[in-house]
Each structure stands twice: as C-alpha cells, then as structure tokens.
Amino acid sequence: MADQSSYLAYKRDTRQLLYWMIHASNTIIKASASLLSGVPEGAPISVNTTGQIPVSAIVPISSLIAKHISPIPSIIYRLFQNIIAARRATQSVFRQIVAQKPDPEIEKSNISHGVFINALTQAFEVLGGNAWMAEQKLSNNTSDDEENVDDVIFANTFAGLNLGENVDEDEEEDVDEEQRDSRPAQQTRQKRSNGKKKKGKKGKKGKAKVPTKEATLDDVPFESYRIIEDGDGLVTEYLMAVYSLTSQWVELRSYVQGIWCEVAYGGLNSASAGAMSNIAIGMIKKTEAAIFVEFPGHDSYETVMNTITRGNPDKAQGMFHLGLSRVGPDNSVEQVSETAMDIREQFMIHCYHDLCDFILDFQKTRSGRPTKSMMAEIRDWDPKFNLQRATKEQRLKWRRSYTINWLYDLVNVFSAIVVQRNTMKGQHWVMENIDWSIRGPWNQHRRLFGLNEFAGVVTTLAMQKPGTDVRTKIPPSCVFQLQCIVDSLTVSRGWSLSPLQGHVLISPASRFRPRRDVDLFLDRENKRFGHGFRNGVDVLIQLFEKDAKLHGDFSRHKNMSTILKEIMVDFVDWLGESKYMHGLATIPPSRFSNTNTNGLWEYSPFLCGVGLIEALDLAYTMSLIVWDGIPEPFCLIHLHHMLVEKGYIKQPIGLFATLQELFGTAFFIDGKPPTSDFAGALGAKTNPGARRSVYDRRALRRTVLRTATDLHGYLDPSANRFFKQKSMLGLFIDADWDHERIPDEQLPPASAVGMLRIGRTKQVSDPVTGKEVHESTPLVKRARALGMPDEMLMQFATMLETAGNDKIPEDLLPPLPEGYSRAPALNFGRKKKDIMSSDRDLLSVLKMDIVGDIASAARPLSSLNYLWVTVRFFMIFSRIEDRLKQMRNPLWVRAYEEDSVMTREKRASLTALALAGDNQECLQVMADEFQNPRSGFMQHIYWEDLEDEEKDTHEDPLKNMPDYGCTVM
Structure with missing residues (x-):
C-alpha cells in the first residue's frame, strides 16, 4: 500500500x-x-x-x-x-x-x-x-x-x-x-537453522575446525x-522527518476541522466524524512510530517543535509560507502569492502549552481543583461568548480557558474510581504508580466512552509527583488529538483556523447540539418508540420473560437479559452524560457547573462522536450474540423468503429483504436463498454438524471469555455460530483505525477499502483471453464469487479516484480569483500512478465506508437497532401463535402441545413444519401477520433519517467557512 x-x-x-x-x-x-x-x-x-x-x-x-x-x-x-x-x-x-x-x-x-x-x-x-x-x-x-x-x-x-x-x-x-x-530476511519463508550447537567431544589435534558462519545479507532486515552519511546527514534526515510530520499535522487538522464543520452545519452524524478523526489520529501515530524508530529519544512533541522552529517559535514566524498557485491549461503550476503561516496555531503550539500548563497545575495538589492562580485565569468561561466580535487575543484566551477546564473534568471523571477508593474506603493507592492505560486493572470499571486511551495518557501525566517534567513523554499524536477535540467545539461556535486565511469567523451553528446523535441513539426519554436503545432493552427483556414462560424455562434468556441490563446501565450512566453531573462524593464538581454540570459532554462534539462510536459497536456485537442464541431471526427470514417464493407475499417486505441481503451468508448456505426444499435449506444451515465442530466452537467461546480484557472482548462475534459478520466500524476499531491492518478475509469486496485493495492488486495476463486481469488473491476470488466480472474489478481504481473526490464542494468554499485553483498537496515531487497518494484522498475514500456503515443507505449495519427488530420478530410470532391457536391449526397443535420433542423449541418446530408442508391455512396466517403492517428498515434505525448521496445536506453558512482544500507548505 x-x-x-x-x-x-x-x-x-x-x-x-x-x-x-x-x-x-x-x-x-x-x-x-x-x-x-x-x-x-x-x-x-x-x-x-x-x-x-x-x-x-x-x-x-x-x-x-x-x-x-x-x-x-x-x-x-x-x-x-x-x-x-x-x-x-x-x-x-x-x-x-x-x-x-x-x-x-x-x-x-x-x-x-x-x-x-x-x-x-x-x-x-x-x-x-x-x-x-x-x-x-x-x-x-x-x-x-x-x-x-x-x-x-x-x-x-x-x-x-x-x-x-x-x-x-x-x-x-x-x-x-x-x-x-x-x-x-523477513520476506523469505524458508526455515533457517536455529543456531543451536550440537553437543560433542572436543576435536582431536589436527582435526579441521568447524568454520564459522560467513556473514551474508540473509539476516539483514x-x-x-x-x-x-556524515553527522550532518543524520541531522538532515531528522529535519526531513519532522518537516514531513508537521506537514501532515497541518493537512490532517484542516481535514478534521472540515469534518466537524459538516457535523455542526451540514448534519453529518457525529459518530462518522468521530471515526474519521480517529483514522486521522491513527495516521499521525503510524507516521510517528515509523519515523521515530530511527531517532530514539527524539520522539516527543517538544523535541520536534524545537527542531522545526529552531527552539524559538517567535523567531520562526515567517520561516514557513503557504502558497496560492495558478494552474494553466497544460497543468503547469505557477505560484502567484504566498502567505506566512501562523506558526503557533498551525503547529499546535498553543494547544501544547495549554496541555503542559494543565498538567503542571494539576500536579501541584493532585486534588482535582485548579490552583488559585489558575482559577483566576480560567474561571467564568462563557460558552456563548461572542467570538465574532472578540479580538484574536480574547479568542485564544477563551479557548485556553475551555481547554484547561475540560481537561480537569476529563481527569476527574476518569480517575474517580481510584480517588473514591482512597477517600471513601480507606485504601492507599499511590496515584503516580497506577496503570491508567486501557490495559490496566481499572479499565474494567466504566467511567467514559470513546476516549479512554487518551484520558489514560493525560491522567498518567497529571498524576505524577508535583513538579515532574513530563514534556519528553508527550508524543505529537497526543497534542494532535487534543487539538482535534478543541477544534470540534470552536468550529461549532463559528471559529475555524485556515492555513491560508487565518481566523475565519461565521455565526455559530444555532441548531446544533453536541449530544444530538447520542440522544437519538439512546433516547433516554423514550420519545421515539421503536428507535432508541434504552427502551429497546426494556421491551425485549419483557418479551424474553414471556418467551421463557411459554417454554417453561425461566432461565432461558437469563444471561442475555443480564448483559443487556449491564450495557444499558453503562450507557445511561456514562454515555452523553455521567454521574459526575449529579456530583460524585469526594470528587470536585464540574468546572462547568456555572453553566452546565454536564459540560464534559455538552461542550465536546468530539467526545460525543467517539463515545457514540464505542456505543454503536457494543450495541451491534451484543445484538449479534442475541440473534445467535435465539431461533426467531432464522425462522422469520426463512419463512418470509418461502412466502415470497410461493406467492403468499406479492412483494418482499423491506425489513426482511434488507436483512436477507445484509446477512445472506449467515442465513443461507453460501448466501444463496433456495427456490425449493425450503425446510432442507433451513436444516442445512442450522444443523449442529459434527461433534468436533461443536466442541471447537465452545472452546473458542471459552477462549474469548478467558482472554477478554473488557466488554468488547467478551462480545467478540468471531466466536458466534452464525452471525460473525463485523461492521465496517468494528473492523476499523479492531485494526486500531489503520485500514491496512484489516484482514482481507473480513473485508466486503464492494467496500471502499476492498475496492482500494483490489485496485492495487498486481495485474496479470489471463491465459485464456489474453486480457489484463487482477491476480487471483483471496479478495479477488471472493469478488468474482459475488458475481463481479473482471472488467468491473479492473475499473475499481478509476471508480475510487472519482467517488473519493468528496472534498468540501467548491460552492461552499471562499471564491478564488479568476484563473486560480486550489493547489494539490505537496508530494515531494513524486510521480506515481498509485491512487490515494495523499492523506486527504485516502480519507475521502475511507469516509465512504464509515458513513455508509453508520448513517447512509449504502450498507448501514451500525445504524439499525437490532433489539427493536428482535422485538418485532417476537411480536410477529406472538400474533401468528394467537391466531393459529384459536384456529386449532394442526401444525400449531403438534408443535405446541402434542409432540414433546417439538415443544422444547416451539417456534423453531412450527417453522420447520410450515417450511416442509403445504398447510395453506398456516401459511396464509403467517403471510397476513408479516404484512400487519409491512415493516421497513427505516422504522428501526437510531437516527431520524439516513443520508442520501444525492441530497445536499449543507447549509448556507458553510459558504463562509475556511478553505479546507489542500495547500502547499
């Protein structure tokens, strides 16, 4: 790649x-x-x-x-x-x-x-x-x-x-x-000697010695x-590295600002923006890891910044410029003007100093309360401060006050569990020695959604002994992430930073609330029946209890109900708002108490977005486990398909048709619905199979439970029997937001990442037709098996170049002089055919997968409330059962009363009988209840609507936003 x-x-x-x-x-x-x-x-x-x-x-x-x-x-x-x-x-x-x-x-x-x-x-x-x-x-x-x-x-x-x-x-x-x-050496697959010497007696005098192994290139990675190069050459390489890294900061920060602009002004789902921000942060981390392995001890933000500014940001001002170029008809580029870059802003120096000052102040008392001098500086922060009428210095002071106040709330919430153990239970945890990371022992206690890793890093630094110098321990990616967090708020308040235009100010997004999408997902007040997660859990647990009574097994759904309740409680307590807003014993109150005690969430679109990402992933994987353990999803999908095939249902019902398409391989062998022998098709898919396979699956589940370190590990769908498919969101989470780490085996070939990989696959000549085709990699083979011809696969690269070009529309950007255009990103003069040569190009492509999964009509696995769909499944079966019982239908009598074996799984037995026979009365009742009323996919999504690629969601205020296009530094 x-x-x-x-x-x-x-x-x-x-x-x-x-x-x-x-x-x-x-x-x-x-x-x-x-x-x-x-x-x-x-x-x-x-x-x-x-x-x-x-x-x-x-x-x-x-x-x-x-x-x-x-x-x-x-x-x-x-x-x-x-x-x-x-x-x-x-x-x-x-x-x-x-x-x-x-x-x-x-x-x-x-x-x-x-x-x-x-x-x-x-x-x-x-x-x-x-x-x-x-x-x-x-x-x-x-x-x-x-x-x-x-x-x-x-x-x-x-x-x-x-x-x-x-x-x-x-x-x-x-x-x-x-x-x-x-x-x-790392590319060869041949096994080499392990280097162990064989035991034996010393050789006799005159006997030839075993020659030592001759040095070769085999072992050189x-x-x-x-x-x-000489010493100056090494310095040169480091200068090149930090210049490349800082250029990436500028480019990606500009992109992330544009994403949060779409959230506030254009209605983009905040989870999509959170995911794209995480991918951008992941790019910074990946670059850091690759670069700094060559320069150990020079990997902190402080060292990078001292290098790029020669140790003095003020003197460095004017050293870096951004150019505006004119592109001629022959694609020649002529630079006609340039602007001096705001070093402190574009290199995130303000943000870094705010972070360091917070850490230093927190260390002084480690009480969770600012010192008197800091309190005097950051008190009375006003979220409605008029940024448009403020001076530049006033805006910077307002942003600094917000940043430090928000960091205090973040660390206080994240460290609350340990602080309370010391103050309320008399324990004696040494704060500077605690492992606050997501791999530490306290990670199992939920205090936050979406930002646990970042919170762990900041808390570790803040909890060190007073006066500890932590500057060498702050990586650039940490500063970049904090900058993205802060930018998400300032953008929603109408203040953006453009590399070319500096401070750009427009009216705040008056109708935007950072918690907008979190509230839709959770629906704490049960305002939207059939959509919110919280009410879905309540209703489904009641139906579980009714189903357990029907089967005479009161422990039938006990484990699932328990996990659902625990997840729901975590969501209610820590997603979108927290117990902190109501006051936690011995924990200082929120720094935003004067305006909103829930300021940690209410004033952070970024936290709401990344928190919603984690919640969506948990809801999806938990739902798959529920479906994997009950018969209703399989029964109804197979019944619906048969009723359509036999003409009892004239047109497929939207919800069931969509589920059949999304989870085809889970419901049918090779994902192919049958046209006859419907009972055989169900049996072939649900047959438990050989005893060995059952044993292996149970062993896998035990391994997952034993090795899991958090709830995500416990809910890993790979241990499921049927529903193993991960959402695109889940694939990115598992890959730590690096698309290159997503396994080919799990990628949908038609996804943007799948198309990207296929487009970069080596091309060979087809021995039969002589045409150029892609090499038969596993991903290419899967694409062909899905019916994608080689001609289509060969066009994937071109399709992505066009489809991925979704930068901010030209009419939403400030006008340029006649004859001018926005210059492409600096690529160090590289001439290459490979697509996606810049971060922005790649992000534009990855965005298609993210938005498509979360909130668009493309492949919205993460947008559906599967718990409410399960509720509908139970309700359909309940109505069918009531009518067939009243009719004393022979299939119902056999499955529910006469056959003692069948009564153990009444609904599965009724389904099998209906699929195998031709009882018209039963099939007509089922067809009627499937359509009473007909249900669509949209009836149970978390959001009010799904995004349509043809629909323009941008509002007029975006026309005055800064130029988020690529610039040359």
Whole structure:
C-alpha cells in the first residue's frame, strides 16, 4: 500500500533502490573475480553483507552495475527520480528558511543535501538515466509505471548480466544461490537453522575446525538498508522527518476541522466524524512510530517543535509560507502569492502549552481543583461568548480557558474510581504508580466512552509527583488529538483556523447540539418508540420473560437479559452524560457547573462522536450474540423468503429483504436463498454438524471469555455460530483505525477499502483471453464469487479516484480569483500512478465506508437497532401463535402441545413444519401477520433519517467557512 507520509515514501524508495544496487553488485562480484578488471575506483571488490553503503560509493557501484547489466529496469530510474526530488524539495524549503533567517545547522544540512543529491544525480546519469528520460519523453512511454516493484527489486534475477561464457558450474551455483536468497530476511519463508550447537567431544589435534558462519545479507532486515552519511546527514534526515510530520499535522487538522464543520452545519452524524478523526489520529501515530524508530529519544512533541522552529517559535514566524498557485491549461503550476503561516496555531503550539500548563497545575495538589492562580485565569468561561466580535487575543484566551477546564473534568471523571477508593474506603493507592492505560486493572470499571486511551495518557501525566517534567513523554499524536477535540467545539461556535486565511469567523451553528446523535441513539426519554436503545432493552427483556414462560424455562434468556441490563446501565450512566453531573462524593464538581454540570459532554462534539462510536459497536456485537442464541431471526427470514417464493407475499417486505441481503451468508448456505426444499435449506444451515465442530466452537467461546480484557472482548462475534459478520466500524476499531491492518478475509469486496485493495492488486495476463486481469488473491476470488466480472474489478481504481473526490464542494468554499485553483498537496515531487497518494484522498475514500456503515443507505449495519427488530420478530410470532391457536391449526397443535420433542423449541418446530408442508391455512396466517403492517428498515434505525448521496445536506453558512482544500507548505 502507498505511504501517505512523504518522508516514509522517501525512506521506502531509498531502501528499495539500495536493495537492488547492493544485490546487483554482489552478484557481479561473486560471479567471477576475473571479470573485475578495470573496476571503477571506489567500487567494492568484496560482497556487501551489511546492507549499507556510504555516499561516496554510490557512483562507483553504479558504474560497476552499468558495465555488467543492461538494460536497467525502468522502475530503478523512477526510484532515483523520486529520491532526488524528495531531497531537492526539502533542500528548497530549508534554503528559503536560511535566506530569511540564517541558521548554521540548517546551512550544514543543506550542504549535506547537496552532496547527496549530486551523488545520486551522477549515479543516475552513469546508469543511463538521461538516455532513458529522452526515450520516455520521445515515446511518451509510461509502461514502466505498470512494473511491479517487488518483481523488479526482490526477484533480482539480473537476466541482462554480462559475465562472459567462462563461468564454471560451481560459480553458477553460487550465483543461483545468491539469487534465491536475495529477498530480505523477513520476506523469505524458508526455515533457517536455529543456531543451536550440537553437543560433542572436543576435536582431536589436527582435526579441521568447524568454520564459522560467513556473514551474508540473509539476516539483514529490509529496514536496515541505508546510505551512510556524515553527522550532518543524520541531522538532515531528522529535519526531513519532522518537516514531513508537521506537514501532515497541518493537512490532517484542516481535514478534521472540515469534518466537524459538516457535523455542526451540514448534519453529518457525529459518530462518522468521530471515526474519521480517529483514522486521522491513527495516521499521525503510524507516521510517528515509523519515523521515530530511527531517532530514539527524539520522539516527543517538544523535541520536534524545537527542531522545526529552531527552539524559538517567535523567531520562526515567517520561516514557513503557504502558497496560492495558478494552474494553466497544460497543468503547469505557477505560484502567484504566498502567505506566512501562523506558526503557533498551525503547529499546535498553543494547544501544547495549554496541555503542559494543565498538567503542571494539576500536579501541584493532585486534588482535582485548579490552583488559585489558575482559577483566576480560567474561571467564568462563557460558552456563548461572542467570538465574532472578540479580538484574536480574547479568542485564544477563551479557548485556553475551555481547554484547561475540560481537561480537569476529563481527569476527574476518569480517575474517580481510584480517588473514591482512597477517600471513601480507606485504601492507599499511590496515584503516580497506577496503570491508567486501557490495559490496566481499572479499565474494567466504566467511567467514559470513546476516549479512554487518551484520558489514560493525560491522567498518567497529571498524576505524577508535583513538579515532574513530563514534556519528553508527550508524543505529537497526543497534542494532535487534543487539538482535534478543541477544534470540534470552536468550529461549532463559528471559529475555524485556515492555513491560508487565518481566523475565519461565521455565526455559530444555532441548531446544533453536541449530544444530538447520542440522544437519538439512546433516547433516554423514550420519545421515539421503536428507535432508541434504552427502551429497546426494556421491551425485549419483557418479551424474553414471556418467551421463557411459554417454554417453561425461566432461565432461558437469563444471561442475555443480564448483559443487556449491564450495557444499558453503562450507557445511561456514562454515555452523553455521567454521574459526575449529579456530583460524585469526594470528587470536585464540574468546572462547568456555572453553566452546565454536564459540560464534559455538552461542550465536546468530539467526545460525543467517539463515545457514540464505542456505543454503536457494543450495541451491534451484543445484538449479534442475541440473534445467535435465539431461533426467531432464522425462522422469520426463512419463512418470509418461502412466502415470497410461493406467492403468499406479492412483494418482499423491506425489513426482511434488507436483512436477507445484509446477512445472506449467515442465513443461507453460501448466501444463496433456495427456490425449493425450503425446510432442507433451513436444516442445512442450522444443523449442529459434527461433534468436533461443536466442541471447537465452545472452546473458542471459552477462549474469548478467558482472554477478554473488557466488554468488547467478551462480545467478540468471531466466536458466534452464525452471525460473525463485523461492521465496517468494528473492523476499523479492531485494526486500531489503520485500514491496512484489516484482514482481507473480513473485508466486503464492494467496500471502499476492498475496492482500494483490489485496485492495487498486481495485474496479470489471463491465459485464456489474453486480457489484463487482477491476480487471483483471496479478495479477488471472493469478488468474482459475488458475481463481479473482471472488467468491473479492473475499473475499481478509476471508480475510487472519482467517488473519493468528496472534498468540501467548491460552492461552499471562499471564491478564488479568476484563473486560480486550489493547489494539490505537496508530494515531494513524486510521480506515481498509485491512487490515494495523499492523506486527504485516502480519507475521502475511507469516509465512504464509515458513513455508509453508520448513517447512509449504502450498507448501514451500525445504524439499525437490532433489539427493536428482535422485538418485532417476537411480536410477529406472538400474533401468528394467537391466531393459529384459536384456529386449532394442526401444525400449531403438534408443535405446541402434542409432540414433546417439538415443544422444547416451539417456534423453531412450527417453522420447520410450515417450511416442509403445504398447510395453506398456516401459511396464509403467517403471510397476513408479516404484512400487519409491512415493516421497513427505516422504522428501526437510531437516527431520524439516513443520508442520501444525492441530497445536499449543507447549509448556507458553510459558504463562509475556511478553505479546507489542500495547500502547499
């Protein structure tokens, strides 16, 4: 998959190029020493076993390769171009910086840049790069873009190696062995020796010693391939890394602001925005992890910021600019104006200082109350403060006050369980030694939804001993997440920060409430019968009790009822509002008590959004367990299908038809509804099967229960018998919001992520038709099995490029001068065919899956209240039973009274009899009750409506919002 971080892409390209060059030169050297006459000065005369080469050796090695290998693969030239372009782009930026404000360290780095670029440029020319460029331009040839990098880089066959004809057989075997073992150590699948020595007696005098294992490249991981530069070169790489990271902050913060703008002004579901925010935060974390593994001890926000601002943000102001460019008819880009970036704002320095000041203040007393000096600064925060009429300094002060007050409430709520154990039960927990993480022992006690990991990080820092310096322990992703949290509120109040326009102010979203979607989901007041989760639990538990009485088994649904009650209590106590608003004994009151004691939630759209994400996932997985343990869903879906097939129901009923489509593989073998032998189809799917399979399933469930660390683990649907399908939301949660970690086996091929992967699958020639098709990966095979032709699969990449282009509509952005357009994101000069080369492009595609799952008509698994659907199932069966009992229908009499075996599962037995026979009276009654009344999918969704792609949900105020399009820094 493509790297969205420009620095990570540069490092990957560098490693791939080095891998090819080192293995190529090793092959030449090992082939025959006699051929090395006239070796270029500086070229190696022995094989490389480290995976590293100095800058000074790049040109000689290239000369050696050029002498013996022809032609050079086009992808090698592309890698050279990408690497050189990346270094030149960074050099250009740093030259502009020192031109305005001289900096000796950056000037040294620029010299290092020059040496590196010159070496690579000469190597490119030595290998015939100029001739290749001329040929490409002359023929307008782009076939090299189709080359598979792995095939060229890691296959390493060197078919064009010019070694003469006097290589003996032993040497040929050495070459072959080198070629077979040319992949990086982590890519080979062959088992290697474990290195253990065999026991034995000491050898006799004169006996040959066992030779030590010769060093090879086999054990060198791909990540260790690097070009050795001098000390300034290492500094240069770190500067490139932090520049790439900060560029990503600016781009993703702008995107996330736009998402929360859609929530407040355009009606986007806050859970969708929360999910997209989590994905953006996950991108930052992933970039951090990949970059800082090379720079240990330099991974804190403080170090990054001191590096990028040279230790002084005020002096750094004016060092970075954003450009406005004009794109001509020939796609040429001309920069016509530029704006100095607000360093403190765009690099989140204000947010970082607010976080550090909160932690320092909290540490002083660890009582949960601000110190007197802090209290004087942040008291009397007004949520309705007129930001449009305020000065810039007043807005910053208002935001700082909100941030610190909100953090106090967050830590007080999150730490309440331990604080109360100390104050009310006399326990003696040492606050700075407690594991506050989501893997710690206190995670099982619910205090919050959606932000437990972030709250754990902040609480850990705040609970350290007074005066503890925690700045080296704050990663950039933590600051970025807090910035997103704060931005979600300021955007709803009409204040946004644009990289190009600075502070942008419009009227607040008057009709928006942060808890809007949480309240719809939970429906605490039972205002919408058939929709809210809380009332659904109450009604379903009553029906469970009635069903238990019908079967004479009062423990029939006891476990399910208990779990449902526990989840509902957690939702009522901690989702959207908390016990904190009513006052927790010995815990300081909310910092927002003057305006709203529930300010932690009421003033945080972000918390409401991510809290709703967790609630939706719990509700979905719990519902699947309920369905997996009762017969009603299977019975009614199969009955409905048969009644439609036989004509008793003229048109499929919306709810049942949709469920049959969404969960086809759960209800039918291979997801294919039968056209005859309806009883056999039900039996084939529900037959318990071999005793071994039953044992394995029970063992899996026991393993899940034993290893689970929280409620999400207990409700893992993978241990279910039938309903194992995870929602897209659940897949992203399990993958820690990294789409690349979602297993192919669980991806719907028609999802955006599935299409993205298929679109990037290697293309091969069909041996039968000769047409280009995708390689038969498991995901491609599943897509074909679903009836997707190869022609459609080949178009997936193009479809995504078009469908994923859902940036803020042009008419909702500020107008640009005539002849101007918004510039694309800086990509370090990379020319690549791969789609989704920027974070924004990728997020636009992933958004289709997220919104589609949560609140659109695409594939809304997470939007349906399955508990209310289950209530409808029970009610339909109850009406059928009452009518058939009154008629003394023979099928009912047998299933409910006469057959002692059938009466153990009355409804399943009645269903089996109805499917197997042709009792018209029974089937007509069932058809009547299915349509009494006809029910649709929309009758039981959590929301008031589902989003329609054709419907414009944006309001006029969005026209004045900042430009959330891509900009160039």
